[in-house]
Amino acid sequence: MNKLFFKIFTLTIGFSFLYFPILTLIAYSFNDNKRVMVWKGFSFRWYKELFQNEQILEAFYTSLKIASLSATFATIMGVMIGFSLTRISKIPARPFFIFLSSSPLVMPEIILGLSLLLFFISSNHIIGFPSSKGQLTVLISHITFSVAFVAVIIQSRLSSYDKNIEEAAQDLGTIPNMIFWKVTAPVILPAILSGWLLAFTLSLDDLVVASFTTGPGANTLPIVVFSKVRLGLSPEVNALSAIIMLIVILAAISIYLINRSNIKK
Amino acid sequence: MIKNLKKQNVWFVFTPYLWLVLFFFVPLALIFKISISVSEWGMPPYRDLFSFSENGLKINSTLGNYLFIFSDPFYIRSYFNSLSLAFTSTVLCLLIGYPIAFYVAKSKPSIRNILLIMLIIPFWSSFLLRVYAWKVLLQGSGIINSILIHIGLISEPISMLHNHYAVILGVVYTYLPFMILPLYGYLVKFDLNLIDASNDLGAKPLNTFVKVILPLSLPGIVAGSMLVFIPVVGEYIIPEMLGGSDKLYFGKIIWDEFFVNRDWPIASALAMSGIVILVFPIIIFQLMYAKYNFKNE
Numbered sequence: 001m002n003k004l005f006f007k008i009f010t011l012t013i014g015f016s017f018l019y020f021p022i023l024t025l026i027a028y029s030f031n032d033n034k035r036v037m038v039w040k041g042f043s044f045r046w047y048k049e050l051f052q053n054e055q056i057l058e059a060f061y062t063s064l065k066i067a068s069l070s071a072t073f074a075t076i077m078g079v080m081i082g083f084s085l086t087r088i089s090k091i092p093a094r095p096f097f098i099f100l101s102s103s104p105l106v107m108p109e110i111i112l113g114l115s116l117l118l119f120f121i122s123s124n125h126i127i128g129f130p131s132s133k134g135q136l137t138v139l140i141s142h143i144t145f146s147v148a149f150v151a152v153i154i155q156s157r158l159s160s161y162d163k164n165i166e167e168a169a170q171d172l173g174t175i176p177n178m179i180f181w182k183v184t185a186p187v188i189l190p191a192i193l194s195g196w197l198l199a200f201t202l203s204l205d206d207l208v209v210a211s212f213t214t215g216p217g218a219n220t221l222p223i224v225v226f227s228k229v230r231l232g233l234s235p236e237v238n239a240l241s242a243i244i245m246l247i248v249i250l251a252a253i254s255i256y257l258i259n260r261s262n263i264k265k
Numbered sequence: 266m267i268k269n270l271k272k273q274n275v276w277f278v279f280t281p282y283l284w285l286v287l288f289f290f291v292p293l294a295l296i297f298k299i300s301i302s303v304s305e306w307g308m309p310p311y312r313d314l315f316s317f318s319e320n321g322l323k324i325n326s327t328l329g330n331y332l333f334i335f336s337d338p339f340y341i342r343s344y345f346n347s348l349s350l351a352f353t354s355t356v357l358c359l360l361i362g363y364p365i366a367f368y369v370a371k372s373k374p375s376i377r378n379i380l381l382i383m384l385i386i387p388f389w390s391s392f393l394l395r396v397y398a399w400k401v402l403l404q405g406s407g408i409i410n411s412i413l414i415h416i417g418l419i420s421e422p423i424s425m426l427h428n429h430y431a432v433i434l435g436v437v438y439t440y441l442p443f444m445i446l447p448l449y450g451y452l453v454k455f456d457l458n459l460i461d462a463s464n465d466l467g468a469k470p471l472n473t474f475v476k477v478i479l480p481l482s483l484p485g486i487v488a489g490s491m492l493v494f495i496p497v498v499g500e501y502i503i504p505e506m507l508g509g510s511d512k513l514y515f516g517k518i519i520w521d522e523f524f525v526n527r528d529w530p531i532a533s534a535l536a537m538s539g540i541v542i543l544v545f546p547i548i549i550f551q552l553m554y555a556k557y558n559f560k561n562e
Contacts (some may be wrong), residue, residue: 256379
């Protein structure tokens with residue numbers, strides 16, 4: 001009984017620690033007062049103001065656009081890397097390619113952001129591309145740090161499943177391209193989806209690299225939010241947090257339900 | 266199967282490496298180049314490494330930026346602060362995260378899946394907003410102060426924000442899921458009967474933990490610690506939002522050198538030495554870990 005008590009105690013404390021700050025933020029988002037911490041009454045005032053805030057809405061749209069493009073390109077390249085590292089038996093200098101593809105994983109984002117910005121400025125001086133900093137430079141940077149994460153996910157999936165399936169398909173006379181689309185792709189599809197989702201959230205969440213590489217007209221949501229909360233508190237940001245939490249919780253629950261129905265099948 | 270593919274198909278697969286060389290390694294080489302250049306007014310604010318004059322090729326390289334950094338205790342202290350922040354918060358995340366991961370992994374499958382979803386939700390939600398949440402909580406007029414006053418522990422609100430304890434708290438809070446999820450991944454895989462077997466053979470619970478559970482979850486501990494330690498060394502957002510002037514961290518110094526002082530060579534030299542300083546503990550750690558694995562085989 002003592003053990004069970006300790007288990008419930010640990011989990012309660014642990015999950016309270018994880019959820020208490022988020023839930024407090026959500027509660028304060030309904031506070032009808034410009035001063036965030038002084039409770040005046042329940043209202044949806046900040047939600048209304050949030051949806052009229054052009055700057056935040058535009059940043060949200062920019063972020064979604066960059067995140068979905070970045071995730072798509074990163075996933076395509078991550079699949080290529082995972083594929084080349086696990087399926088090409090005679091890849092020359094394999095450790096070198098592993099080094100190439102995994103280095104961005106251990107690079108602090110502040111150094112990544114600085115080096116990319118200096119690179120963009122220099123290449124603009126030398127070849128005139130990119131012509132200015134903006135959405136394109138943020139997109140390139142996000143693809144660069146997301147590729148390595150997607151590659152790791154694809155790689156672990158590809159190396160854990162039975163290669164014989166591919167060989168069997170080959171023995172049965174399937175042409176190589178068909179093997180990829182009909183045999184390999186369906187097997188790694190869950191890994192592709194989770195890789196895409198990870199790259200999407202990495203891009204949506206990034207502040208540091210985007211701050212370095214952004215330019216006029218490319219303020220992403222974290223940049224705008226950071227500028228609002230760097231020095232003080234903002235009731236609109238509270239409302240935004242509540243909405244983001246709601247989206248995340250709904251997404252998590254639907255993934256849970258999909259998984260459960262899959263297992264039942 | 267690959268040998269059946271046409272040659273150009275194989276090379277097509279290598280294009281992502283080209284991308285990484287161009288947008289990851291070339292920029293790193295570039296900051297190395299700038300870090301040994303001489304600072305100068307103008308745009309770009311450094312002198313070209315090579316210049317041609319009547320006397321022929323002249324190389325304007327200098328180690329001055331590195332000497333400047335390592336002779337100034339201000340910069341050395343910021344490296345030290347960042348490493349000690351990363352170390353402290355990794356240990357704290359491990360101490361807090363391990364029991365949580367362990368009990369979640371040991372739960373019944375039906376409860377386990379719900380708890381896992383509850384672990385993933387904070388992991389997915391915005392990093393910046395989770396840091397901001399602590400800024401709201403720790404305010405002088407914030408909820409923690411109100412509770413403490415209400416139960417009579419303190420009479421006046423105390424300042425809990427803008428010091429390095431707030432930074433540690435913020436780091437542990439935001440990085441905890443990065444520790445728990447890999448730990449959970451390893452703990453859930455191993456056979457719980459091993460614990461029963463160890464108990465049946467007369468091992469005390471502590472012995473079972475040290476001799477059976479801990480070694481088997483070591484890869485998870487290593488993975489989780491890496492996921493916390495590496496990004497925290499360069500962390501900028503949390504010290505900026507929750508920290509004060511009592512301790513300065515490496516990420517913020519680079520940011521300020523670049524954006525505030527506009528000193529590109531110094532910022533680059535800081536970044537290059539940051540890579541070296543960050544890479545060393547990781548290499549030492551990997552060597553120790555490899556030795557440990559070797560000994561146990």
